[in-house]
Amino acid sequence: MAELRNIVVLTGAGISAESGIDTFRDAGGLWDKHRVEDVATPQGYERDPALVQRFYDARREAVQKVAPNPAHEALARLDREWEGGLLIVTQNVDDLHERAGASRVVHMHGELLSALCPICERRHRWTGPLIDRPECPSCEARSLRPDVVWFGEMPYQMDRIYAALRSAHLFVSIGTSGAVYPAAGFVSDARELGMKTLELNLERSEGSHWFHESREGPAGKLVPEWVDELLGTG
Ligand code: BV8
Numbered sequence: 001m002a003e004l005r006n007i008v009v010l011t012g013a014g015i016s017a018e019s020g021i022d023t024f025r026d027a028g029g030l031w032d033k034h035r036v037e038d039v040a041t042p043q044g045y046e047r048d049p050a051l052v053q054r055f056y057d058a059r060r061e062a063v064q065k066v067a068p069n070p071a072h073e074a075l076a077r078l079d080r081e082w083e084g085g086l087l088i089v090t091q092n093v094d095d096l097h098e099r100a101g102a103s104r105v106v107h108m109h110g111e112l113l114s115a116l117c118p119i120c121e122r123r124h125r126w127t128g129p130l131i132d133r134p135e136c137p138s139c140e141a142r143s144l145r146p147d148v149v150w151f152g153e154m155p156y157q158m159d160r161i162y163a164a165l166r167s168a169h170l171f172v173s174i175g176t177s178g179a180v181y182p183a184a185g186f187v188s189d190a191r192e193l194g195m196k197t198l199e200l201n202l203e204r205s206e207g208s209h210w211f212h213e214s215r216e217g218p219a220g221k222l223v224p225e226w227v228d229e230l231l232g233t234g
Contacts, residue, residue, distance in 0.1 A: 005085060007172065008165055010171070011092060011173075016066075021063065040148075057131050060129070063112055076097070076102040078227045088104055089183075091180070091183050108183065112146065113126060113127055116145055117136040118145060165189055171198070174223060184206065187211060198212065
């Protein structure tokens, strides 16, 4: 096995669960309370933009009331101390990785604290609501939408993600059910590229069979343990 230098870490809603952010598919999760087709598709937004804006306004407000947990903090430490390549690819739209101090982070499904203007295509850091159709700070159009990737839309920075996968020696998946593509396909890509694969999740995910090793438990415990192992500070 080639010397372990470059790592790609994929995170999902499970890594933010212990910070008090709802996951999607777990009991009482977001998809229990909202129909995906209504709140997370371009067609749903077309049909009822106010419903979609309220959905994201509520999540944007909630994320500013919670804090990173030990799993986010451990990955931020890895980001600071790991001399090799590292890319944290998150499906999450919260900013808890960055608030914990991580910088080598890609939000493949967008960010809650960002508004996208479909007219001038500029993005703007946004902490308030969008329901009252505020003006775009660049072009003054009143069409700002949540800067998130809806189903049927192309995820962000796929070239950067595939480039990191091609030069990685280890792929680690944390807190994701492996139900949504293309993210759910990264582990099979990683196996085809011949690298080691590790899953850290509360329960085995839909793609568990692709992983060399699966550890079950809360991210707040498993991730600090794994980072200690890697940095030899365990
Ligand atoms: C696209 C942003 C073209 C918005 C999201 C191939 C086959 C079948 C279908 C498709 C396919 N390719 C494309 C599709 C269609 C679709 C898709 O995958 N559909 C599914 C439902 C079958 N994909 C798309 O439309 C994507 N676009 O494909 O464009 C293309 C094609 C190729 C290459 C490029 C482009 C766009 C999908 C993005 C949609 N937007 N989010 C928002 O947040 O509101 S998806 C959203 O749902 C999340 O971002 C995340 O991706 C997904 C939720 O999954 P998880 O994060 O895993 O959360 P979940 O609740 O499911 O699971 C939590 C896990 O954590 C569980 O396993 C649980 O056990 C664990 N857990 C819980 N607590 C803890 C824990 N683990 C550890 N510790 C704990 N404490």
